[in-house]
Amino acid sequence: MSSAQNDYFQLFALPEQFDIDTKLLEANFRKIQSASHPDRFVSATAAEKLASMQLSTLSNEAYTTLRNAARRAKYLLEKHGIDAIADTNTALPMDFLMQQMEWRELMEDAKTAKDIAALENLHSTLRAEAKVLESELADLFDMKNDYAAATEVTRKLIFIDKVCTDIQQAIEYLD
Secondary structure (H helix, E strand, O other): OOHHHHOHHHHOOOOOOOOOOHHHHHHHHHHHHHHOOHHHHOOOOHHHHHHHHHHHHHHHHHHHHHHOHHHHHHHHHHHOOOOOOOOOOOOOOHHHHHHHHHHHHHHHHHHHOOOHHHHHHHHHHHHHHHHHHHHHHHHHHHHOOOHHHHHHHHHHHHHHHHHHHHHHHHHHHHO
């Protein structure tokens, strides 16, 4: 497999930037999935079957990465040699750390109280916060090429994504 095929943006014919056309991503993903579907390779050689399976696996991984803003930002940083979640990259501003603790406490209180409405409200608050960070990342990556600042914002977004996932799981558990 060529290195171009291993580049998620090239795989889906998208410009290498944070702000992507998600409809085009979806359409190109579906084309690749259709073209590499096992039914099309019933009478193919073992090598052709393997290549189609590898392409299908790669496109799934690439699609999952690019459609999620936090993963897409992390991937963009990795392409520039930056590991956003490296042990050496853990400093976050004190105000964000305090906010983080507050969100976790609100989530735990709502879970203990079995208050789905409070969990949904917190989830909405966090999604709004994530949208602000995503807008900031589009500017930092696509306009300013400021990877140092993008690293900090990406780390915040990864955290918010994790809390949102935890809230969703709590809601499903309580439902």
